[in-house]
Amino acid sequence: MTRLLKNVIRYGLLTLGALVMLLPFAWMIVTSLQSPTAVFAIPHTWFPSSLQWGNFSKAWHAAPFARYCFNSILVTFITTLGQLFTSILAAFTFTHLHFCGRRTLFAGLIALMMVPGELLLIPNFVTLSRLHWIDTYAALIVPWLASIFTMFALRQAFHAQPRSIYYAARLDGASDWQYLWHILVPASRTTITAVAILQIIASWNSFMWPLIVTNSDRLRTLPVGLTSFTSEAGTNYPLLMAATIFVIVPLLILYLGLQKYIVAGITQASAKGSSL
Secondary structure, eight states: OHHHHHHHHHHHHHHHHHHHHHHHHHHHHHHHTSOHHHHTOSSOOSSOSSOOTHHHHHHHHHTTHHHHHHHHHHHHHHHHHHHHHHHHHHHHHHHHOOOTTHHHHHHHHHHHTTSOGGGGHHHHHHHHHHTTOTTSHHHHHGGGSOOHHHHHHHHHHHHTSOHHHHHHHHHTTOOHHHHIIIIIHHHTHHHHHHHHHHHHHHHHHOOHHHHHHOOSTTTOOHHHHGGGGEETTEEOHHHHHHHHHHHHHHHHHHHHHHHHHHHHHHHHHHHSOOOO
16 A cells, blocks of 8 residues: 555656646647637636637748748758767767877866856857858858767767777778778767757757847748747737747657657766766
8 A cells, every 4th residue: 555655646746747847838739729819818718719720821921931941950950960970070089099188178178068058159159250151051050060068978978889899890900980980880879869869959949049140031940930920019929839839849759759769878878987
């Protein structure tokens, strides 16, 4: 009976936590199917008598969402591939190559992870402005082609691989480049997949940086496009929530389909101690 009571309490708390987490999503869906007047009706109802399915069509045509979607896909795809490429090379360098100052350099990179990203907004904007990259794809992509977190996660995954495999590959005549791409990367695909998914989510949801460095609709991404439903006259919440669903659904499908790789990758990356 004691064990049963503990299980009831445990699962009851988990269920309550899940309901609290799902409440904003439920409110978003309900609001997207209401009329503007029903949103502010008192008392507010969670079950509208008339479902406004046309809100989704209105939201899609209220702004160039097709262009926003293309920009989000392009920026997410290039930044994810670029970040994986640079991080894989950096992780291999810190695990298999020996050079003067390697430990100091790695410690410095880890220390930079403590710097809040907001502090880098102004320096990065000034740099891109001097390069005349403002309101270009380069401003959306280039600053995110490298990531210390991704490099650290892959470095831990590479460090967990037996060193004997590297020596055996070298004895068989494989170069460092061949060992990296033919042996080390396939062996670490779980961690690589996990950090790739995390980067896709971060890039797709990025709002502040695209808002700062873009001035025209042809370069704006989906999160920035949501501001189209806010004006001096107020916010059209039904259309805003309908447009928000356009942004969330692709990530939700991606996460539900690949969540096991995120958990497995983080577990594998943290299995080895972060020795400097």
